[in-house]
Every structure is written in C-alpha cells, then in structure tokens.
Amino acid sequence: MNDGLKKFLLDFYNWVTGNGARTENExxxxxxxxxxxxxxxxxxxxxxxxxxxxxxxxxxWINLHGLSVxxxxxxxxxxxxxxxxxxxxxxxxxxxxxFGDENNPANNEVIDRYIKLGGNETGAQNIVAGMILxxxxxxxxxxxxxxxxxxxxxxxxxxxxxxxxxxxxxxxHSGFNDRNFLKRAPPIHELKDDDAILRGVxxxxxxxxxxxxxxxxxxxxxxxxxGFSGGAVLSTALILCANAYGxxxxxxxxxxxxxxxxxxxxxxxxxxxxxxxxxxGANHIESGIPIGTIGNIFSAGxxxxxxxxVGIIVAGTLYGVYALFSEGEx
Amino acid sequence: MTVKTLAYNIPFxxxxxxxxxxxxxxxxxxxxxxxxxxxxxxxxxVAVLSGYLIYALDTANGDIAFNFPVGHYPAPWxxxxxxxxxxxxxxxxYSIAMLLSLxxxxxxxxxxxxxxxxxxxxxxxxxxxxxxxxxxYANDIFTSYVFIEINTIAACSIVAVKNxxxxxxxxxxxxxxxxxxxxxxxxxxxxxxxxTGHLLMQPMHTKIIELVKNGKYIFPLTVSLALITAGLAxxxxxxxxxxxxxxxxxxxxxxxxxxxxGLVLKGHIFLIxxxxxxxxxxxxxxxxxxxxVIFILGVTAMIMGSVHALKxxxxxxxxxxxxxxxxxxxxxxxxxxxxxxxxxxCLHIIVHACVKxxxxxxxxxxxxxxxxxxxxxxxxxxxxxxxxxxxxFVAGACSMMGIPGFAGFASKISLTMASxxxxxxxxxxxxxxxxxxxxxxxxxxxxxxxLTGTDEKIHGVHEKIIIPLSFKISIGMFIALNxxxxxxxxxxxxLIMRGVNIxx
Amino acid sequence: MLIIEWLLLxxxxxxxxxxxxxxxxxxxxxxxxxxxxxxxxxxVLLRSPDLAITxxxxxxxxxxxxxxxxxxxxxxxxxxNDKNKKISEASKN
Numbered sequence: 044m045n046d047g048l049k050k051f052l053l054d055f056y057n058w059v060t061g062n063g064a065r066t067e068n069e070x071x072x073x074x075x076x077x078x079x080x081x082x083x084x085x086x087x088x089x090x091x092x093x094x095x096x097x098x099x100x101x102x103x104w105i106n107l108h109g110l111s112v113x114x115x116x117x118x119x120x121x122x123x124x125x126x127x128x129x130x131x132x133x134x135x136x137x138x139x140x141x142f143g144d145e146n147n148p149a150n151n152e153v154i155d156r157y158i159k160l161g162g163n164e165t166g167a168q169n170i171v172a173g174m175i176l177x178x179x180x181x182x183x184x185x186x187x188x189x190x191x192x193x194x195x196x197x198x199x200x201x202x203x204x205x206x207x208x209x210x211x212x213x214x215x216h217s218g219f220n221d222r223n224f225l226k227r228a229p230p231i232h233e234l235k236d237d238d239a240i241l242r243g244v245x246x247x248x249x250x251x252x253x254x255x256x257x258x259x260x261x262x263x264x265x266x267x268x269x270g271f272s273g274g275a276v277l278s279t280a281l282i283l284c285a286n287a288y289g290x291x292x293x294x295x296x297x298x299x300x301x302x303x304x305x306x307x308x309x310x311x312x313x314x315x316x317x318x319x320x321x322x323x324g325a326n327h328i329e330s331g332i333p334i335g336t337i338g339n340i341f342s343a344g345x346x347x348x349x350x351x352x353v354g355i356i357v358a359g360t361l362y363g364v365y366a367l368f369s370e371g372e373x
Numbered sequence: 374m375t376v377k378t379l380a381y382n383i384p385f386x387x388x389x390x391x392x393x394x395x396x397x398x399x400x401x402x403x404x405x406x407x408x409x410x411x412x413x414x415x416x417x418x419v420a421v422l423s424g425y426l427i428y429a430l431d432t433a434n435g436d437i438a439f440n441f442p443v444g445h446y447p448a449p450w451x452x453x454x455x456x457x458x459x460x461x462x463x464x465x466x467y468s469i470a471m472l473l474s475l476x477x478x479x480x481x482x483x484x485x486x487x488x489x490x491x492x493x494x495x496x497x498x499x500x501x502x503x504x505x506x507x508x509x510y511a512n513d514i515f516t517s518y519v520f521i522e523i524n525t526i527a528a529c530s531i532v533a534v535k536n537x538x539x540x541x542x543x544x545x546x547x548x549x550x551x552x553x554x555x556x557x558x559x560x561x562x563x564x565x566x567x568x569t570g571h572l573l574m575q576p577m578h579t580k581i582i583e584l585v586k587n588g589k590y591i592f593p594l595t596v597s598l599a600l601i602t603a604g605l606a607x608x609x610x611x612x613x614x615x616x617x618x619x620x621x622x623x624x625x626x627x628x629x630x631x632x633x634x635g636l637v638l639k640g641h642i643f644l645i646x647x648x649x650x651x652x653x654x655x656x657x658x659x660x661x662x663x664x665x666v667i668f669i670l671g672v673t674a675m676i677m678g679s680v681h682a683l684k685x686x687x688x689x690x691x692x693x694x695x696x697x698x699x700x701x702x703x704x705x706x707x708x709x710x711x712x713x714x715x716x717x718x719c720l721h722i723i724v725h726a727c728v729k730x731x732x733x734x735x736x737x738x739x740x741x742x743x744x745x746x747x748x749x750x751x752x753x754x755x756x757x758x759x760x761x762x763x764x765x766f767v768a769g770a771c772s773m774m775g776i777p778g779f780a781g782f783a784s785k786i787s788l789t790m791a792s793x794x795x796x797x798x799x800x801x802x803x804x805x806x807x808x809x810x811x812x813x814x815x816x817x818x819x820x821x822x823x824l825t826g827t828d829e830k831i832h833g834v835h836e837k838i839i840i841p842l843s844f845k846i847s848i849g850m851f852i853a854l855n856x857x858x859x860x861x862x863x864x865x866x867x868l869i870m871r872g873v874n875i876x877x
Numbered sequence: 878m879l880i881i882e883w884l885l886l887x888x889x890x891x892x893x894x895x896x897x898x899x900x901x902x903x904x905x906x907x908x909x910x911x912x913x914x915x916x917x918x919x920x921v922l923l924r925s926p927d928l929a930i931t932x933x934x935x936x937x938x939x940x941x942x943x944x945x946x947x948x949x950x951x952x953x954x955x956x957x958n959d960k961n962k963k964i965s966e967a968s969k970n
Binding site: 179193 | 378382385397442507529534596
C-alpha cells in the first residue's frame with residue numbers, strides 16, 4: 044500500500060467519522076481568505092466556525108480528491124475493458140477456421156472466379172487491381188470519397204478559419220470571444236538558406252521519387268501498387284520539395300486553388316466514367332470500353348485512367364494536409 | 374424486370390446525384406449562396422425520384438424488391454444495391470427532412486458560418502446525404518462500411534464547423550467515439566467474412582443459417598454480432614454509449630443539429646435493422662439472444678434519456694437528450710423481434726426524422742428571438758416574438774409527448790400494438806407509459822416557458838425581428854408533415870409492413 | 878523463415894503494447910512508425926505486396942510525419958526538449 048492510498052483512506056475515514064481531525068488541506072482551505080479582525084462582523088465569525096453540512100463536506104471532498112479518485116477509477120476501468128476485449132477477441136480468433144486451410148468458407152466460388160477469370164474479364168494482370176477497380180469498383184469509389192471528405196474537412200477547419208475577413212456576422216451567436224483560439228498560428232517551418240546538403244540530396248532524389256511514383260501509378264494494373272500507393276509516393280516528393288526549397292517554391296505551381304481544382308476534377312472524371320460503367324452494367328448494355336491485351340500498358344479498360352485519377356487525388360491530399368498542418372495554408 | 378426502367382435506376386441515380394453535387398461544389402462560385410441552392414435542388418430531385426419509386430413499387434403487381442448490380446458483374450462478385458418499399462419510404466423521408474432543415478436554417482447558417490466555409494459545409498452536407506442514401510440502399514456489408522466512414526467524417530466536421538472551443542471539443546469527442554464504433558464494425562465484418570466467405574447480404578444469410586443449423590462456429594458468430602451491434606449502437610447513441618451526443622448536437626449550428634439528430638443517427642439504426650432482418654434473420658437473432666439485450670438497452674435509454682433531459686436548462690441540450698430517449702423507442706421496437714415491432718420501429722424512425730429537425734429549427738428561431746441565449750429562463754415569452762418558431766416548437770413537443778393527432782402518437786400506438794404479441798408486453802407497456810410521462814415532464818415546462826410572457830412581449834412592444842420566408846415555409850411544411858403522420862399513419866404503416874415482409 | 882515470422886510477430890505485439898504504455902508522445906510516434914514498418918514486412922511474407930507498399934508509404938511515412946507536425950504544433954516536442962535539458966543540467970550540477 045503506497046502513501047497516497049493510505050492518505051486517501053485516512054481522509055475517507057475522517058470524512059466518515061466527521062469529528063476526526065481535520066486534514067491539513069481542509070484547514071488550509073478554510074483559513075485561506077485572510078480577513079482582518081476589525082472588519083469582521085460577529086455573525087460572520089460564527090458562520091465561519093459553524094458545523095459543516097454534509098453537502099458542503101461532499102463538495103469539499105470532491106474538490107480535493109475528485110480528480111485523483113476519477114483517474115484511479117478511469118485507469119482500472121480502461122484496463123479491465125481492454126483485458127476483457129482482448130481476451131474475447133483472442134478466444135474468437137482461436138475458434139475461427141484455421142489460417143490457410145483450403146476448406147475454409149472464404150475459399151468459395153467468389154475467390155475462384157476472381158483468380159481464374161479475373162485476368163480475362165477485367166484485362167488486368169494484377170488481379171488485386173482488377174478486384175478493387177472493376178469487380179468492386181463501387182467500394183473503391185467510396186474510399187476515394189472518404190479521402191475527399193477528409194481533405195475537405197481539414198481544409199474547412201484549418202484553412203478557412205484563419206482568413207481575416209472571415210468573421211461571422213453575429214459574434215455573440217458563435218460562442219462569444221473564444222472563436223479566436225484558432226487564429227493563424229505562426230508557420231513552424233524555419234527555412235535555412237545555407238542548407239546545402241538537404242538541397243543537394245533533394246535535387247537528386249526528387250526526380251527519382253517522381254519517376255517512381257509515376258511508374259507505380261501507371262503500372263498499377265500490371266504490377267503491385269496502383270493509384271493509392273503511387274499517389275503517396277508522389278506526395279512525399281512534394282513534401283521534400285517544400286522542406287528543401289521552402290513552401291513558397293511549391294506555392295508557385297501548387298496552391299489551394301490548383302489543389303481544389305485538380306482533386307475535384309479527378310474525382311469527377313472518376314465518378315462520371317465509373318458511373319457510366321455502372322449504369323451500363325446494371326441495365327445490361329454493352330459499355331464499349333475495350334479491354335485490350337493482358338500485359339500491355341494500354342489495357343484493362345478503365346483501370347489505368349482511374350489509377351491516374353486516384354493518384355492525383357492522393358498526392359494532392361496528402362501534401363495538402365501536410366501543408367495545412369505545418370503552414371496553415373496550402 | 375417488373376418495375377419500369379426509370380424506377381429501377383432510381384437508387385443508383387439518387388446516390389450518384391448527391392455524390393456529384395458534392396464533388397463539383399468546391400469549384401463553384403461562392404457568391405449568392407449558390408452551393409446551398411445546389412444542395413437544396415439536388416435534395417429536391419432525390420425526394421421527387423424517391424416519391425416516384427414508392428409509387429412505382431406500390432402499384433406494381435405483388436410485393437417486389439429488386440437488386441441493382443453496380444457494374445457488369447452479378448451478385449456474389451460485384452457490388453449490389455437493393456430497393457424495396459421500406460428503403461424507398463426511408464429515402465423519401467431522409468431527403469425531405471434534410472431539405473427542410475437546410476432551408477429552415479438558411480439564415481442561421483449564414484450567421485454562424487462565414488462564406489468561405491459555407492461552400493465546404495455544403496460539400497459535407499451533400500456527402501452526408503449521399504452516405505445516408507447509400508446506407509439505406511446498400512446490399513453489401515462492406516459498401517455499408519465505406520459509407521459509414523464517409524458519414525462519420527462528414528458528421529464530425531459539420532459539428533466542428535462553428536469553430537468555437539466548445540464545438541471543437543464536442544466534435545473531437547464525437548470523432549473518438551465514432552471511430553471506436555467504426556473499429557468494432559470493421560473487426561466484426563472481418564470475422565463475418567472469415568466465417569461465411571461472402572460480403573453480400575443474401576449469400577451471407579444462407580451461409581449463416583447453415584452454420585447455425587450445423588452448430589458450427591456459434592461463438593465467433595455471437596461475438597461478431599455483438600461487436601457489430603455495439604459499434605453501430607455507439608454511432609446511433611444508444612444510452613450507455615450516448616454521452617457524446619448532447620455536446621455534439623447541443624453546441625453545433627442549428628442545421629447541423631437538425632440533420633445529426635434527425636437523420637445521421639437513423640442511418641446507423643437502419644443498418645442494424647438491415648443486419649438483423651437480412652444478414653442474420655430474426656430466428657438467428659433470437660437463438661443468439663441478441664433481441665433481449667437490445668430490448669433492455671432500449672428500455673434503459675427511454676428512461677435515462679428523459680431523466681437526463683429533465684436536468685437540462687439549455688433548450689438545445691434538452692432536445693438532444695430527448696433524442697437519446699427517442700432512439701430508445703426505436704430499439705425497443707427492434708427488441709420485440711417481430712415484423713410488427715420492426716415496422717413500428719421504422720415508423721418511429723420516420724416520425725423522429727420529421728419531428729426532431731423541426732424542434733431544433735424552431736429552438737434556433739426562438740433563441741434567435743432571445744439574443745441567441747439558449748437557457749429556458751431567457752426564452753420566456755419568445756413565442757410572441759417569433760410565432761412561427763413557437764408554433765413549430767409546440768407542435769414538436771406535443772408530438773414527442775404522444776398527444777393524439779400529432780406524429781409521435783402514431784409511432785407510440787404502433788409500438789404498443791406491436792408489444793401485445795410479445796412475451797415482453799408488461800415491461801414494454803410500462804416503459805412506454807413511464808417514458809411518455811417523463812417526456813411530458815420536460816416538454817411541458819419548456820412550452821410554458823416560451824408561452825408565458827410579459828405584457829410588452831405579448832402586445833408586441835419589442836424589437837420586431839424579420840422572419841425569413843424560407844423559415845416560415847419549412848416550419849409550415851414540418852407542421853403539415855407532423856399532422857399528416859399523426860392522422861393518416863395507418864396506410865404508411867401498412868406500406869412499411871409490406872416493405873419489412875419483403876426486406877430479407 | 879518460421880523463426881523470422883515469429884520474431885516479427887512478437888516485435889509487433891511488443892510495439893503495440895509499448896505505444897500505449899509510453900508516456901513520451903514523441904517516443905510513441907516513433908514506436909508506432911516501427912510498428913508500421915514491421916507490419917509491412919509481414920504483409921510481404923503474407924504475399925500481399927499491394928498492402929505492403931501502402932502500409933509502408935502511409936503507415937510509416939505520412940502518418941508519422943503528420944503526428945510529428947501535430948506534436949510540434951502543440952509544443953510537445955519543445956517541452957520534452959526543455960525537460961531533457963533541465964535534467965541534464967541538474968545531473969551536471
């Protein structure tokens with residue numbers, strides 16, 4: 044038993060018995076307002092020393108110990124919840140079908156068709172790309188919309204908050220004067236002019252990174268990778284450029300306007316082309332999109348343009364979020 | 374194909390329309406409130422299309438529901454949407470309620486949110502509408518998850534849009550709770566996929582029935598059902614998980630509160646209904662004893678939500694806690710585990726989706742009449758300053774108490790009728806009675822507060838405030854909808870019941 | 878090969894526990910980053926290179942960069958530095 048717990052139990056005992064010795068803290072609190080004797084009226088003196096009611100004691104006790112008791116309870120509760128959930132999940136996982144067994148329920152006609160016919164039906168050598176961008180393209184469209192939603196939210200909360208002419212008409216309505224807490228924070232990125240090593244490395248590696256990103260995106264239907272991973276690679280090139288040459292340099296060719304325009308139009312192209320494909324598929328109309336020969340760059344129907352669109356969205360969004368966090372604007 | 378081609382394509386068109394509206398909004402000009410007008414127009418088109426879908430399905434031969442393969446690949450390989458009467462009615466109700474809450478709060482949105490932000494706000498609103506429609510129509514459990522994600526992010530951001538310290542705090546709290554819910558749902562989807570090998574709902578259902586019949590994997594199945602129900606219950610603010618709700622709904626701007634309380638909670642609840650009816654089936658739910666758990670939680674929510682609402686002095690927080698109680702009613706209907714119970718729950722979803730936005734909109738109007746103060750003491754006599762808002766509040770409060778003729782009565786009487794066939798009848802009736810009394814205990818004082826005014830206020834010796842036309846129209850429409858639901862709910866209930874019967 | 882897999886999995890669990898236990902936020906981010914890297918190696922061993930690329934780029938790269946920026950924004954890194962300085966000064970004296 045540690046000292047804190049002992050003290051807590053002692054306090055608790057004193058509080059229960061009531062007439063026990065006052066704790067130091069409580070005394071300190073009652074003594075706190077130093078009132079000069081000649082300004083004190085007699086009835087006030089009496090009120091200062093009257094027996095405390097139960098409610099007052101409760102309030103004092105909560106003020107003194109509430110936080111520590113709460114943190115103890117919170118901790119034990121969170122540990123118990125964690126242990127219970129982890130245990131439950133471990134038991135569940137141990138009862139699941141064995142990993143990699145060929146009689147598992149997941150090895151059914153769905154997987155069979157994806158693997159056997161995937162190449163011929165979608166034209167993509169990389170069956171994962173065929174699966175996510177053709178068989179289940181609606182989900183992937185939703186996923187890119189998730190990214191778009193996130194980007195719009197961050198842009199709304201971080202960027203639009205900081206314009207000077209952006210005050211709402213009714214200040215009272217919008218929470219008194221606490222709305223200024225998100226005012227433009229100073230940029231935290233200090234640019235050093237003589238950082239020759241960083242610049243040298245950046246000038247060498249940025250072209251290589253961009254090339255790598257483009258390869259991953261364009262070969263998305265042939266090799267592992269695709270729009271999302273390629274876009275992430277491209278965004279690292281932008282981030283490196285911003286760090287080596289300053290945000291102003293990036294701002295010259297990529298600002299908020301370009302960002303909104305490029306990602307909106309990429310998503311729009313995605314939505315319209317895939318919408319056409321969905322619509323024709325559901326109404327049993329031939330879509331007329333050529334599949335091409337498996338293994339060629341220009342094959343797999345819509346998968347290549349969709350990968351490029353996703354790449355643009357991801358690259359812009361990840362860089363944009365970085366810029367918003369560090370500079371407060373894109 | 375027994376429905377006409379247009380009706381067949383409506384689910385897809387309505388989701389895609391809202392998506393495309395969201396995508397092009399950021400590049401539109403921000404002057405003259407063009408983004409908001411675009412949202413309203415798109416929602417109106419969706420409402421008209423859904424109305425047509427209801428008509429087409431209602432007049433078709435026999436009860437039909439159709440599957441819409443999204444893409445060139447049929448059911449177990451590609452994605453699918455499914456539409457029947459129930460989905461069409463809900464989509465209609467969502468789009469109408471959202472349209473009215475956007476138009477009703479046209480002015481307060483402009484006061485709270487600066488112009489540059491409003492464009493992004495509209496993007497999020499459109500995405501929210503698209504995700505709600507997709508959650509209604511989706512027939513694939515992973516598609517539902519993707520749209521739950523969109524819904525979560527958009528909902529948290531429309532809370533944070535008002536940019537005061539309290540709303541940011543509320544939004545963060547909401548975000549954390551929602552993400553816990555999403556995580557649970559995702560874990561459960563992985564488990565279900567591992568056990569069944571399908572993501573589409575009907576193949577999953579046949580597989581689950583087979584598993585239960587053979588007595589295989591019962592424990593993992595129970596755990597995954599519990600996890601997904603818990604995850605969705607956190608998102609739909611079932612009582613023990615609902616402590617994020619009053620902050621988020623009480624402190625955000627009026628349009629956000631209306632949409633969040635009226636619609637966003639319902640999207641997740643409808644997914645639970647879909648899970649129970651279509652993926653697991655009522656028999657499996659009963660075998661795994663999930664219905665009892667849901668029933669008990671629902672009863673607790675009905676009572677505790679009202680008890681918490683009784684303690685509130687801030688009118689918006691009071692209405693927010695009342696939402697917790699109303700969510701309890703829906704779960705009570707779900708816990709009865711019968712077609713009647715679930716139909717009554719769906720009717721309550723619709724009633725609440727029409728009444729709660731009205732209450733939030735009129736509460737916003739009333740507090741605007743009292744210098745944007747929201748405490749009940751400050752709202753004394755505001756009825757006489759903004760009569761439209763006052764009428765809306767009175768109608769909404771009467772409806773929430775379940776006075777005959779108002780919308781709330783319809784769902785309460787249907788829940789009562791549904792509980793007659795259930796073994797839990799005594800508990801259910803007692804909970805309904807107690808909760809109605811508690812509802813009255815906090816709505817009546819609020820009504821008295823706004824109706825008792827000093828002479829100056831009654832006789833109009835005060836600053837005249839201009840009530841915008843959009844506010845009048847939307848409150849008028851809300852009140853009309855309220856009376857329609859209250860007086861002519863039997864045909865609607867019959868429609869819903871037909872929908873529930875062919876839902877699985 | 879099996880031994881490597883076991884080692885990686887054990888490392889993964891240790892990382893996951895360490896992230897939630899550590900008090901220093903900067904350390905937590907770094908441990909989280911190594912967790913993502915190990916996870917991406919495991920994805921390769923599980924024969925899903927697609928996921929490995931994405932995990933390496935997003936989990937280890939972008940997420941950690943964003944975490945670092947957020948820590949810097951709220952001044953946590955500065956605070957830790959100050960604390961370390963004070964401790965080193967105290968030990969010198």
